[in-house]
Amino acid sequence: MxxxxxxxxxxxxxxxxxxxxxxxxxxxxxxxxxxxxxxxxxxxxxxxxxxxxxxxxxxxxxxxxxxxxxxxxxxxxxxxxxxxxxxxxxxxxxxxxxxxxxxxxxxxxxxxxxxxxxxxxxxxxxxxxxxxxxxxxxxxxxxxxxxxxxxxxxxxxxxxxxxxxxxxxxxxxxxxxxxxxxxxxxxxxxxxxxxxRAIAPHAPDLKPTANSSLWAGVIAGLVFVQIYLGALVAGLDAGWVYNEWPMMGEGLFPTIMWEPTLGWRNWVENPAIVQFAHRTGAYALLLVVIAHAISCWRWAPGSTHARRAATLLALVVGQALVGIVTLVMEVPLSWALVHQGLAFFVLAFAVAHWRAMVGPIPLLDGRPHRHA
Known part of the structure; x- marks a missing residue:
């Protein structure tokens, strides 16, 4: 026996x-x-x-x-x-x-x-x-x-x-x-x-903090919102309203372009205000990504998560620079396409970073699927 x-x-x-x-x-x-x-x-x-x-x-x-x-x-x-x-x-x-x-x-x-x-x-x-x-x-x-x-x-x-x-x-x-x-x-x-990413090998690094995956998800959500605002800009040809940066005409906010009859719809129908919303969304995204990268490097220095957070920061900064160049050059086709394509690449990386924080789907034999 x-x-x-x-x-x-x-x-x-x-x-x-x-x-x-x-x-x-x-x-x-x-x-x-x-x-x-x-x-x-x-x-x-x-x-x-x-x-x-x-x-x-x-x-x-x-x-x-x-x-x-x-x-x-x-x-x-x-x-x-x-x-x-x-x-x-x-x-x-x-x-x-x-x-x-x-x-x-x-x-x-x-x-x-x-x-x-x-x-x-x-x-x-x-x-x-x-x-x-x-x-x-x-x-x-x-x-x-x-x-x-x-x-x-x-x-x-x-x-x-x-x-x-x-x-x-x-x-x-x-x-x-x-x-x-x-x-x-x-x-x-x-x-x-x-x-x-759910079925990809994951590094054995622990999350920097208990809330790191939450903030990674928030970043992916903010990138999605920026894509939505960018679509409104493209649909309204709002990229040609103001072609200087960081100012919009004589100030940071295009107050003279506000149309009282539109009310809150200025934010989705007024080209000048839509461009302002897209700019403001970019600033908000950049600040959150900076804070996330600092947090990852503070609590898990040298980890895979920290390196990915830094890479994500570099991508967002690069996307912001491309957006500024596209704007001041009055939206040439080549730069506009780079801006749109890079936005989707940033989204893909942000989602991958978020999924890495959440962790992989275990193998059917119950053992984790991780890099050595």
Whole structure:
């Protein structure tokens, strides 16, 4: 009886090791797929920013999720697309007399944005199905990933909902709907990074303080709010109202631009006040990140958490500098796209830092998944 028990124990040890190694390999593969998906999403966001800043978003006036993947291929098809565009207010009031070459320029930006969105859907859905059916997906990740896939589908509808707001009575899209569209992209990116970091190796360092994870979450939330305010700035063309820094005209607050009839809506509809809110949000974010970095280095000097807090501070400072340059140069397309893309990179890093504070999902054998 004792010999049989010893034999069972001897066999179970390598079996457990093999199972753990297999789980680690599966996690690494899933993590690689999620990081690649996040990269594609980041590219999509930058192309979306270019689509907005080149006023290309209304060039395709129909929502055709399937056959819309094929662009016009003949002169007749191009003429049909241009004729549809001629029916909307943007053409009639802003771009009347636009040549075919000018139309094709804005068309390709919008088509490229939609094509990348479709590609992203496949990049996420196909590997998800493969990992699920192959049994390589941790059961604790299945429904969160399905939720992200559902958000991606909803995002496609939100994109058309946004575009449709500029097809009848307006010459541009609703800045509210633009902000929802961009924030949904930010939410999806944050969710992807959160899940990926949950199954990544974590350093054995303890949190600097009991509240460190809370403040890391607050920072991620503030970055999300800044992205929302940035979307309002882009939607209202508010970046061109004041192009000096740190002043806004003759003071730090553009009081002469306040419109009493708008009341509190000045904060979301008045371009000057929206730009002020975006600036103020940046200052608040920077102060919180500085305080967080100081706290991490004070209570856990040299730890992984402290180093990441310092890196996050460097990213936020860099993003602020890019924002200032974009502003004073009167929003050139290249700098504006760097500013938007870096905002999403800062969000991804902030979410990863937050998840590292919370800790990983344990392996199924119950042992922690940590770096040596």
């Amino acid at each position: 004792t010999a049989a028990t010893d034999l069972a124990d001897t066999v179970s040890v390598p079996a457990m090791a093999t199972g753990r190694d297999s789980e680690l390999r599966n996690r690494a593969q899933v993590r690689g797929w999620l990081y690649f998906t996040a990269l594609v999403l980041l590219v999509l966001v930058v192309v979306g920013g270019a689509t907005r800043l080149t006023d290309s978003g209304l060039s395709i006036t129909e929502w055709a999720p399937i056959h819309g993947v094929i662009p016009p291929l003949t002169e007749v098809q191009w003429q049909e697309e241009l004729e549809r565009y001629r029916q909307i207010p943007e053409y009639q009031l802003v771009n009347k007399g636009m040549s075919m070459a000018e139309f094709q320029f804005i068309y390709w930006w919008e088509w490229g944005h939609r094509f990348l969105a479709r590609t992203l859907g496949l990049v996420f859905a196909v590997p998800l199905a493969f990992f699920w059916l192959a049994g390589r997906l941790d059961r604790r990740l299945k429904w969160p990933l399905v939720g992200l896939l559902a958000l991606g589908g909803l995002q496609g509808f939100i994109g058309w909902w946004m575009v449709s707001s500029g097809l009848t009575e307006r010459v541009d899209v609703s800045h509210y709907r633009l902000a929802v569209h961009l924030c949904m992209a930010a939410l999806i990116l944050g969710g992807i990074v959160w899940v990926a």
